[in-house]
Amino acid sequence: MSLINETHDVNLKSWVASANVAGTDFPIQNLPFAAFRRKNSADAFRGGVAIGDQVVDLKVVAEANIFSGDAQHAAEAGAEEKLNTLMGLGNAYWSALRLAVSKALREGSEHQSVLESALVAQDDVEYSVPCHIGDYTDFYTSIYHATAVGRLFRPDNPLLPNYKWVPIGYHGRSSSIGVSGQSFPRPKGQTKAPDATAPSFGPCKRLDYELELGIYLGNGNALGDTISIEDAEGHVFGFCLFNDWSARDLQAWEYQPLGPFLAKNFASTVSPWIVTTEALAPYRAQWHRDAEEPQPLEYLESAHNREAGAFDIQMSVLLESEKMRADNQPAAKLSESSFRHSYWTVAQMVTHHTVNGCNFQPGDMLGSGTQSGPEHEEAGSLLELSRGGKETITLANGEERKFLEDGDKVIMNGWCEAEGYNRIGFGSVEGTVLPAK
Amino acid sequence: MSLINETHDVNLKSWVASANVAGTDFPIQNLPFAAFRRKNSADAFRGGVAIGDQVVDLKVVAEANIFSGDAQHAAEAGAEEKLNTLMGLGNAYWSALRLAVSKALREGSEHQSVLESALVAQDDVEYSVPCHIGDYTDFYTSIYHATAVGRLFRPDNPLLPNYKWVPIGYHGRSSSIGVSGQSFPRPKGQTKAPDATAPSFGPCKRLDYELELGIYLGNGNALGDTISIEDAEGHVFGFCLFNDWSARDLQAWEYQPLGPFLAKNFASTVSPWIVTTEALAPYRAQWHRDAEEPQPLEYLESAHNREAGAFDIQMSVLLESEKMRADNQPAAKLSESSFRHSYWTVAQMVTHHTVNGCNFQPGDMLGSGTQSGPEHEEAGSLLELSRGGKETITLANGEERKFLEDGDKVIMNGWCEAEGYNRIGFGSVEGTVLPAK
Structure with a gap:
């Protein structure tokens, strides 16, 4: 290579x-x-x-x-x-x-x-936070996550028809992005039970994390220009770990028709370390699309992207409760996954984002979207692991969770391994839920 | 007052x-x-x-x-x-x-x-652009716009159940916000005809403007804090005119489930002048919600907001085609409306945005959403005026439009009038569509 x-x-x-x-x-x-x-x-x-x-x-x-x-x-x-x-x-x-x-x-x-x-x-x-993040866009590149979450929000229509054609993304909030170590009060907001006639107001009851990568843009493009798929990776400075905290009950009530808003913008946490695209070269992987699946439109297609557009970045998420800290117990692992499962590559995200002439500036960040693997145990959120809050997750110390409790610290790690190369890691991103104000 | x-x-x-x-x-x-x-x-x-x-x-x-x-x-x-x-x-x-x-x-x-x-x-x-806009959020405060557009995108379900409870908003892109005089190439992207089996790629065929106000935040709030409805207006520095250019065919294909993205982020244009909240005092109006409508949850309710939370800011949109310029003809007026029709006030937008602890920074901008009035002729977009491209609009010089053509300049004006006070104006915001690159 x-x-x-x-x-x-x-x-x-x-x-x-x-x-x-x-x-x-x-x-x-x-x-x-x-x-x-x-x-x-x-x-x-x-x-x-x-x-x-x-x-x-x-x-x-x-x-x-x-x-x-x-x-x-x-x-x-x-x-x-x-x-x-x-x-x-x-x-x-x-x-x-x-x-x-x-x-x-x-x-x-x-x-x-x-x-x-x-x-x-x-x-x-x-x-x-290592740079001024002018704009932050969150993608939705794990088809396993999109399908599992879609099933919960829209049981009759889990994966929408555009998913396999469009690298779905939406704009996020940059002001509330903090660096590892961030803590934040449990958000409050409107929620509505399916059988209620009116919404009510109060602290979020379904607080969640999302296991993501953050992708930092380097040199950008002028407004009106497009970054071609051949040039896309050259504009990517590097990758971090990213926790896109999510308030699922707020999200369910607010998200139609314009997308998640207060469910996401109360806090998002990045790891301090940015692993450069160059450092990740040995851990690249082929990107492929099954022959029976829709193949990408031409602007999202290149030989290099097929040969080496994917990155096998392994990621894990752990939960450290107040009780674990008091008992001096280690954090409990919740799941593990890899970015190689992504339905779209970083190059495809960059090119799609600029195909209409939208401009990137140095330091802009893309979220990969929650990286859930193909197996249920590889899900990158509690929403998926608890099947929408219907199943209880038992932690190593016997504590139970469906969603996050006050005092919970969520820890995400990332690393890469490849035959013939050294293991490299991303450090960690950590964040703690405080009680609602 | x-x-x-x-x-x-x-x-x-x-x-x-x-x-x-x-x-x-x-x-x-x-x-x-x-x-x-x-x-x-x-x-x-x-x-x-x-x-x-x-x-x-x-x-x-x-x-x-x-x-x-x-x-x-x-x-x-x-x-x-x-x-x-x-x-x-x-x-x-x-x-x-x-x-x-x-x-x-x-x-x-x-x-x-x-x-x-x-x-x-x-x-x-x-x-x-008068300030660094760290984050830009677009609201959706005209119920007439939401209903008319909802009918086009979801004929069976035009106004979603959350609309009358939640000041719906979503995050926009700040990098592509330009000042009056901005021109931009017609965006390209994916679109899919309802009867097509696959999307295709090309220049947008349904390019539109949106007649909005931009609302600039002054002093912000710390992450985790909320700006109460009583304090909200004190954080608002002022208002500008705002054209939220929109690619309707891209939007229809991409917007589910996470909201509009490339349909909006190729360009957005602000007027140079910011009219301060203080200057607008004489043009305030009562805000009311019909008794049979859902009343706001308590965090969105205050006596002052009822008495004077609305602003009677009148707005108009004009189109100047290449032919009009060549023939030395004036721009043709397309519609006129007022912000007093807004279903939610600025104070409600500010408080809702921070109720989950999301932080504002000085210079952050809120879009009001397209300000369509109750009458069809008062619609703030071509999508509405042409009823989704089904009807042709004839301009004063005989030219016809359903959506914007290359060379079209869109001009928006705003002003306030009140008995016993001087008329004040916003100047204008202008922007021109260039051919696709």
């Missing part, structure tokens, strides 16, 4: 010892980006790169002026408070910076002493 | 003669805000206030330091490239600045010479 280069070499070792420990999310083959600062400091946030249990401070690296050309230029952009400038530079710059950081972190690097001075332990830092 | 103050006095005259001409949009009782600069200059945009056919440059005024206290502070914020800082200051500051500008522009003002040096002719300026 031509997208593989020397930064993916499984034999690379770093002089940062923790990066060479089996099972780390952040070996030298990963090198994801975040915006961070020392915990409880008044410093400005700045870009950083994860290596083992450390963060490379890009501000220190940029000021040391050890890189050259595109890599130095990109490091200076990456030193800013938000990553938008770096994202806007485009693939050549991201790739140059990645290679320079990879080389500088390898055993025997001439730049080891400078990089050592730029390291901060991940335990000692705090993160912000 | 206690919201009336000395700035609304019909007897006020300005030393700017054009502000005293009957029928001007911008008498001294209006004083709307925009971001502007001299046409074709490389200057930074800055805030300005309209008076007659002139703009008061707030940068010049702020630097002259002739105001004091809150008014001076607000003028300095208003001098910035975007109005977000001013918007974030809150009502006390907006009001102080309004009063100071009103006094400075009155006949006999001691500040006349300074203000004269700050005047630029509107003919000599260009405008930008």
